[in-house]
Amino acid sequence: MKMLQKLSRMPIVLTVPAFAVLLVVFGIPIVLLFLASINAPAYSLINYLMFFGRPANVRVLFHTVEISAVATAICLLIGYPTAYLIVVASKHLRAALIVLVIIPYLTSGLARTYAWIVILGDRGLINNLFLDFGIISSPLPLIYNRMAVYIGMVHIMLPMMILPLVSVMIGIDRSLMAAGSSMGARPFDTFWRIFFPLSMPGVRSGSLLVFVICLGFYITPAALGGLGDAMLSTFIASQVQTSFDMARVATAAFILLGVAVAVLAVFGVDLSGTHGGTARLTKNTWGSRLRSPVAMKRRWGEFVTPLRAKRWTAQLYHAGSNCDRSNLVGTMFVVLVMFYLLFPEFLVILMSFSAGKSLEFPPSGLSFQWYRSFFCDPSWYNAAWVSIKIGIVVAVLSTIVGTLAAIGINRTLPRLRSFLMMVILTPITVPVIVVGIAAYLGLLNLGLLGSSTGIVLAHTIGAVGYAVVIVAATLANFDRRLELAAKSMRAGPLLTFVRVTLPLIRPGIIGGAVFAFLASFDEVVITSLVGGLAVRTLPLKMWEDIRHQIDPTIAAVSSILMLLPVLSLVVLYITWWRSARGARRLFINTPT
Structure with missing residues (x-):
């Protein structure tokens, strides 16, 4: 007891x-x-040998890793500058941009995939516009190919890359970059040698998260890709739904799991949620090794440092035009990224009110017929x-x-x-x-x-x-x-x-x-x-x-699913506001 x-x-x-x-x-x-994959209790690798002995299986596995890696690289190339620009924005603008990233993150992935079918389909938005303006005479093959898969997957996974990066970048002490600039370092050198190494935990976490989730993608490649774009998850699902061979299914599942575990083991990720070890995490990364100069480069740096200091002093009060140009480019980039994330959802919501017999943009009239079709x-x-x-x-x-x-x-x-x-x-x-x-x-x-x-x-x-x-x-x-x-x-x-x-x-x-x-x-x-x-x-x-x-009823259903994240954020904001007000009242009324 x-x-x-x-x-x-x-x-x-x-x-x-x-x-x-x-x-x-x-x-x-x-x-x-x-x-089951190793034929227990006989314990043999025959199932794995049979899997790799079939060229079709190896080809599907290679396509799975390739598509996941390319989608992750694209998300990183777009997500890193987006996260950086969000962090350097003003406090209120930063909060607004983060909310705009969270909204598609919470939106149904199936609804977002359907939005790209509406945009890229043979009778979709792009082809209809080109046909109406006489630019093309027949629909372009924008869907059921690898490019459509990348567009859909990156659209779904990009918020998962941006949010971890923003979380890490916000915690970086900006005075370190200011100190580097005060010692004559150029903006690019300051970013590359100070900010980027400190942001590596976010790069690693976001990339691993996106890559591992992409390995298991099933809906988007099946809806937007062709026969040559099938991923291993599609192969596994078809095996379950047709003839459930436990050994074959288990083998394919563990091969996919093995790829994910191998990547996680090689690069590692801290799931404890602490940020105190940022410096420790970045010591052994390849980015920090790049920052270790050879002796000749060190001597060259010692020689040119006084010249850089003089040039920095001379340009200190003449950098306004460069700053304005950089701000304009950064603003345009963020606007394009937000357009890419939010426009498909806005388009589906707008087209769901179409009065025609099929989806059309712009709608010829406004009607709730597809919503009535859903509720009836x-x-x-x-x-x-x-x-x-x-x-x-x-x-x-x-x-x-x-x-x-x-x-x-x-x-x-x-x-x-x-x-x-x-x-x-x-x-x-x-x-x-x-x-x-x-x-x-x-x-x-x-x-x-x-x-x-x-x-x-x-x-x-x-x-x-x-x-x-x-x-x-x-x-x-x-x-x-x-x-x-x-x-x-x-x-x-x-x-x-x-x-x-x-x-x-x-x-x-x-x-x-x-x-x-x-x-x-x-x-x-x-x-x-x-x-x-x-x-x-x-x-x-x-x-x-x-x-x-x-x-077309799917457009109305997708619109409802797209409004759920907005309502969820409103509920969370009200809850946070009431809790903060209650906490303040508690501490004010607490005797000292």
Whole structure:
């Protein structure tokens, strides 16, 4: 009994519900998949040899890595200057730009993919404009090719590159660059030798996140690409849906997982959420090695430093035109990036009010006919209602479990904290198709395949990660002395949590619930694997209609999904504002 009471006081016990769900639905099945891939208990590599012995499989794997790497490189080339320009902007402009990046980040990936079908299709916006102006006589092949895949994937993944970069760049001390400039360094040298090395953690985190998620892409390549653009996730999904050969599916899934793990192991990523080790992280990067000059270069630098100082002094009061030109170029670049991120969504929303029999831009008239079609068609609103119910249950379950886990992780030792966080984030840091296959096997063993309960559990293993990250970020700024003060006044642990801790971390809890709901509501890949034909959610209904027929009702559905992030941000802002006002009132009324 004393042992149980002692264990109950340990913070790590709070993580048990989260890890129990993760273990049953994902952990044990992934081990079983690995055993199936090596033909346990015979233990042979015949399945892997058979996979690599087929040129078609190797070609698909190569295309998967190639497409993911190119999409990641494009996101980095666009995202890095965008993040830098956002950080150097004024405070209010920076906040507005970050919100404009977050909106597409929270928007349904399926809806954004549909937007590019509307733009790039044979009867899409671009081809229709060119045909109307007589520039072309027949539609251009803008869709069902590799370029369309890159356009769609970069559009979806670019916010995931920008946000980590902005997070790291904001924490860089700008006085370091000012000090470099004061010693005669040119702007490019100041950026390359000071700012860029310090931003490398953001570059690494954003690139790894984008690359690993791209490895598991299924919807966008299938909707925008051709037969030669199929990725390994498409191969795995087709195997599950046609003839489920456990050994072949497990082998392909672990090869894809192996690529992701190898990249993560080589480059590494800090999931602990701390920024105190920035200098330590950047010491061994290739960027820091580039900053180590050879002796001849050092001597040359010593020789030209006085000349640079004189030139810097001479140009100090004559750089206005260059600054104005740089500001103009930077402004135009940010505007183009925001246009690329937001215009497809705005276009679909505008076209959803078209009065014609098909989608057209500009609309010949305004009408709510496609919205009426959505609300009057049982197949559409029933699917939407199923998604809402599943999303609410997932949000409630993942928020409760994730909040407990975040509190437990926050109060453990730092080394154990990093490990626990890495484990709980595994379902959202590995290719989603691998998570779907593991969940499929886990729910098959539990007898929950093709049920709403099974879908809820499958969605929860990923949604818990979002809840833990957001609540943990809120707890990082929480003052534990407030809890100690409450306990010193004879408040019990439960009363202290309800009256002190909960009100102060409420914004993080609500934020975690919102993210969990959006993640569940937009899920397609895992739902298609574990739901089967028994449960039809709104994203699955949309995906079926996109593949078989371009029903204009999809534009109305996509518009509704695109408005969800805006409403979510409004809810989060109101929650944060009320919490901040309550905290100020609490501290004002607290006697000193």
